[in-house]
Amino acid sequence: MTESPPPHADSAQHWIICEHCDSLYESQALNKGETAYCLRCAAVLDRGHRMSIEQLLALSVAAGILFIFANVFPVISISMQGLHNAVTLWGSVHALAQGQITLIALVAGLAIIFAPALQIALLFWVLAHAHRGEIAPGFRTCMRTLEHLRPWSMLEVCLLGILVAIIKLAGMLDVHPGVGLWAMAMLMVLIVLIAGKDIRRLWDELGVEPE
Amino acid sequence: MNGIPFAREHKVTLCHVCSYVCAEDDEACPRCESAVHPRKPDSLRRTWAFLLAGLIFYIPANTLPVMFTTLLGSSSENTIMSGVIEFAEGGSWDIAILIFIASVLVPCIKFLVLGMLLVTCQRRSQWAMRERSRLYRFIELIGYWSMLDVLVVALVAALVQFRGLSTIEPRLGILFFGLVVVMTMFAAMSFDPRLIWDAEVEDVR
Numbered sequence: 001m002t003e004s005p006p007p008h009a010d011s012a013q014h015w016i017i018c019e020h021c022d023s024l025y026e027s028q029a030l031n032k033g034e035t036a037y038c039l040r041c042a043a044v045l046d047r048g049h050r051m052s053i054e055q056l057l058a059l060s061v062a063a064g065i066l067f068i069f070a071n072v073f074p075v076i077s078i079s080m081q082g083l084h085n086a087v088t089l090w091g092s093v094h095a096l097a098q099g100q101i102t103l104i105a106l107v108a109g110l111a112i113i114f115a116p117a118l119q120i121a122l123l124f125w126v127l128a129h130a131h132r133g134e135i136a137p138g139f140r141t142c143m144r145t146l147e148h149l150r151p152w153s154m155l156e157v158c159l160l161g162i163l164v165a166i167i168k169l170a171g172m173l174d175v176h177p178g179v180g181l182w183a184m185a186m187l188m189v190l191i192v193l194i195a196g197k198d199i200r201r202l203w204d205e206l207g208v209e210p211e
Numbered sequence: 212m213n214g215i216p217f218a219r220e221h222k223v224t225l226c227h228v229c230s231y232v233c234a235e236d237d238e239a240c241p242r243c244e245s246a247v248h249p250r251k252p253d254s255l256r257r258t259w260a261f262l263l264a265g266l267i268f269y270i271p272a273n274t275l276p277v278m279f280t281t282l283l284g285s286s287s288e289n290t291i292m293s294g295v296i297e298f299a300e301g302g303s304w305d306i307a308i309l310i311f312i313a314s315v316l317v318p319c320i321k322f323l324v325l326g327m328l329l330v331t332c333q334r335r336s337q338w339a340m341r342e343r344s345r346l347y348r349f350i351e352l353i354g355y356w357s358m359l360d361v362l363v364v365a366l367v368a369a370l371v372q373f374r375g376l377s378t379i380e381p382r383l384g385i386l387f388f389g390l391v392v393v394m395t396m397f398a399a400m401s402f403d404p405r406l407i408w409d410a411e412v413e414d415v416r
Contacts, residue, residue, distance in 0.1 A: 015232045017218040017225035020344055021408045024218040040215050041344040041408070078370050080377065087369040092362070095369035096381055104389040108365055111358060140243050147228045151396065154355050154362075160309075161362030167306050168298075168367060172282070172377075203229045203242060210231075210241030 016045050049201060056194055057127040063120045063190040069183035071113065075162050076181065080173040088180060089113055089158070111154035116187070119153055119195050122146050126202060135206050146199060153195065155188045217412070224249050251403040255329055258402040262325050265394035268387045269318060275384035278364055282377045290384060291315070291360060313359040314388070321395045324350050328402065335410040347404045354399055357392045361385055 016027040021041040030036060030048035038045050051059075074086035087095075089112055097105035122142045129136035136142060162181055169175045202208075218224060224233045226240035226247050233240050233247050240247050251257075276288035289297070291314050298307035324346050331343065364385050371379040 015223070016230075017223065017232060019225055019227060019230075020348065020404045022218045022225070022405045023215045024221055024223070025215070041341055041404075043344065043348060076366065076370060080373055083373050083376070085370055085372060087366060092365040092369040096361075096365045096385070098381065100383055101381055101386040104361060104386045105365075107389050107393060108358075108361060111355075112362065144228055144243055144245055151355065151400065154358055157356055157358045158362050160356075161359050161366060164306060164309065164359065164363050165366040165370070167303060168363065169370065171301060171303075173371075200230050203231070208242060211244075 018043055018045055047198065049198065051193070053127060053130050053205070056199075057124070057131050059190050059194050060120060060123045060127055063187055063194060064124060066183045066187040066190065067117060067120055070180050070187050073179035073183065075178050075184060076166060076169075077176045077178050078169060078173050079176075086178060089184075110152055112158040115149045115153040116155055116191060119146060119149050119191065122149075123194055123199065126199075130202055130206055133206075135208060139202075139206075139208065143199070143202070146195070150195065150197075153191065155184070155191050159184055159188050217408075219249060250405060250409075251401060254401060254403040254406060255333060258325065258329055258398050261394050261398035261401060262322065262329070265318075265391050265398060266322060268390045268394060269322075272384055272388035272391050275387065276382040277360070277384035277388060278368070279380045279382050280371075280377075281379075288382065291388065294360075310360060310363075313356050317353050317357045318391055318395060321350050321354060321399070325395070325398055325402065328407070332406045332410070337410050340407050340410070343407050344404055347399075347402065347407070351399050354396050355392065357395075358389070361389045361392070 014027055016025045016036075017023070018025070018038040018041060020043040021038060023038055023040045025036075025038075025045065027046065028036070030046060032048045032050055034048040036045040036047075037043065071089050074088050074091075077084065077086035079085075093105050093109040093113060096102075096108055122145060126136045126139060126142050126146075129139075162177075162184065166175050166177060218232075219235065222235040224235050224237065224247055225231075226233050226243060226245060228245040229240060229243040231240050231242040235249060237247055239245065273291055276290050278289045278294070280287050280289065291310075295307050295311050295314070298304075298310065328343060328347060331338065364381050368379045368381045371377055
């Protein structure tokens, strides 16, 4: 990263600004697996892309299928003195939606169902078009929504929650992990791979121009 | 400091949504049409507000019960701490520590670190800027793990529904606990880490 003449906002985007300390750098192409760090505050500036658009698209399709599995099948089932019960993700959100605490059901629903679902759908939409070299209709809105959803998607926390719930209940009754749990575990890995900040590369790669 | 130019010295500003380099006086990013600001608007005041709201909710979150358990006729109410103690006494030290970290330690660290960042930024302190930057990124990273307890209560309450034998119901405390997490997340989002480095120079809008 080098110092150079001041950039103009309308010139081509050869600049990177560190979002954590406002340092300005000239951007350089990175290879796969390389990471650029800010010299002033040590934040990550940019990463070399690990996957192609095609691979990302394939993973988003896989994530869509796993999402359906994770939501249709129960994540935990229990039995006690001949009685059985099972819970899906939706069932657990619904359990919070009682009386005074309904508000927290909305937050939980956003975190473990709604945000991941929308992320997968939007990623599929923009990636499917990007794959053919096109800019998807509504591209700007999709990309902005993806940025705002990211902090609220909490599948990792949900997975840990399921494991804790299993151990918590294992003391008092018989607990069996369900198909939904395995789907959830794989889905979590895929979401980490596809829904990160890396997707911002589409702005440059598709050559989206300011209006 | 070591000659790296600041973006504002060159009259440009970062778009937080698409990383576009915008002109300083742009009000919306020309590429993605999101609002851009040289600094997040009213960052310190908004962060204080969310942080204090989180602190206030933290009191009922810990004193009110989060879960109501009926097991074969006997019933009990659990707060977050009593849940942790129950695990520890039952011998599951690992789970007790995990829940303690997610539900008690993480929110407390967030309160302390954000409070410290706000005070040092207001005093325009030049102390340990790099480390304070790192701390901010750290609390951004760990913040949402506190949702763990909310999700555990949701799962357990949905599962244990054997009428007459055993039932578990969520209670008001979990609402406040969830709100603490949401408030501290908003607080971390409204804090602008670039303010840490503004101490070196003149005020930026």
